[in-house]
Amino acid sequence: MSVYVFGHKNPDSDTVCSAIALADLKTKLGVNCTPVAQGELPPETVFILKKFGVAAPAVKTSYAGEKVFLVDTSDLSQLPDDIKQAEVLGIVDHHKLGDLTTSSPLECWIWPVGCTSTVIASMYRFHGVEIPKNIAGIMLGAILSDTVIFKSPTCTPADKEAAERLAKIAGVSDLSALGMEMFKVKSAVEGTPARELVLRDYKDFNMNGTKVGIGQLEVVDLSILDAVKGDLARDIAALKAEKGNHSVFLLLTDIMKEGSEMLIASDDESIVEKAFNIKPSAGKVWLPGVMSRKKDVVPKFEKTFA
């Protein structure tokens, strides 16, 4: 029986590429593993996998009775609904410690770095296993994506070091060029329904009993979104109602200007001012320097809701 390796709902490049890499490493260490994803892959991830010639993992949403390794999350809200009926053998992650618990000892590698693939690169080294060229390529893609080409405040020296090592193995000489190519794919919004854009990188959080959803769209230039911004604002209001959330926020991150416009649908808009000390107007606010949901946004809201 194969062990499934997967990450969070609304998979992103790190979740997908790290699942593939961890499945490769674990299989080589004697635990037969299959990478899967909880949902359809976003365009950026499809681009990375294609670029390095790696097959896309199948979509699988139910895991009762299965053995699993998790990557890129330990939050129940981001895991399958039946995760409690699965046996979690381990977690590789780079986020805060979530509310998943287990009834048996497990293997966790959770480090405060910019990307799960950075942790997995260290695991390959720890175990003395060579990283295959194509796997190194997609891990590099994951790091460039999660660290916004090393610009995110979540980026650490370990991420840069891992990216350089992986680039050598993958035969990539210009990291910035690869990163910009990826972010141009990610920035493409034409013809995509608003809901798909909102959910492209969306996570629900339970903040001290309050349901808060935060989505993020990263673009190379915010003006790309001018034509769809009204639709996005309407859609997060609708999504908030459907989910019965207290709030849904959407970060429109300009990776060149290094800041985010936040679109707000909330029972209490003042929560944003409390968290960031900047007053929103007309359901939105520009937050200079805010690049990372995990580092710049989630901890501030968690404190405000505490």
Added chain:
Amino acid sequence: MSVYVFGHKNPDSDTVCSAIALADLKTKLGVNCTPVAQGELPPETVFILKKFGVAAPAVKTSYAGEKVFLVDTSDLSQLPDDIKQAEVLGIVDHHKLGDLTTSSPLECWIWPVGCTSTVIASMYRFHGVEIPKNIAGIMLGAILSDTVIFKSPTCTPADKEAAERLAKIAGVSDLSALGMEMFKVKSAVEGTPARELVLRDYKDFNMNGTKVGIGQLEVVDLSILDAVKGDLARDIAALKAEKGNHSVFLLLTDIMKEGSEMLIASDDESIVEKAFNIKPSAGKVWLPGVMSRKKDVVPKFEKTFA
């Protein structure tokens, strides 16, 4: 400001020795750390520290506003009452994943091995830091204690390998002799009040909303406990009432016969038969092969209470 490193309530040798070792490693890696303990050290731990010339850590029970690394647990019930007001920088452990959550990314090394010190030995190797002779000695003591001289079902090849490596550094040639010396200290019960024996290695668990306490006494021969068994049975009944628990169990583990007598104080004694398929009588039952609370007992009760 120093970062505190500590383990669970009712500290045992692994919790104390691992806190000292992790503080040493982290300090050498540039994070100034101080090992502490949540309570008085048990006789076995005092013996190990004395044997290898390592100072006992201070007792500290409050951590609001402090930065901390945790060892040997991620369960809120085994952590200080004000742990939510501390910043948890990391966890090194070998147990199931508990209910601690954090609001920031952290560093977790949690592996399914027999002892936290085994994980820390790998961390020293990963970082290329030499283990000092006295620290190697107490880490070896922790492994011999937690794995019951390699007899516990929780013992893995990684624990044996680490113990051998540490023994070489510490200059210990006969591991079994050191282990028996330690367990003779641990077995000494004369003149010790029943409550102190019950709490010597006691943990409370929240099993699906039900409060269950499980203590364990490991002795080289069960007959050592004949004279105090009645007192122990009365004391766990009293402890159960004081705590308002559903159950308090005390495992009297005979490390040579490789099994445990379980003393039972419970609202529903049939839970023991459901978990182990052996019918208790007069508030106790012999469980052949049961050596490890973590591996042989907790998962069975968790299933029964699920």
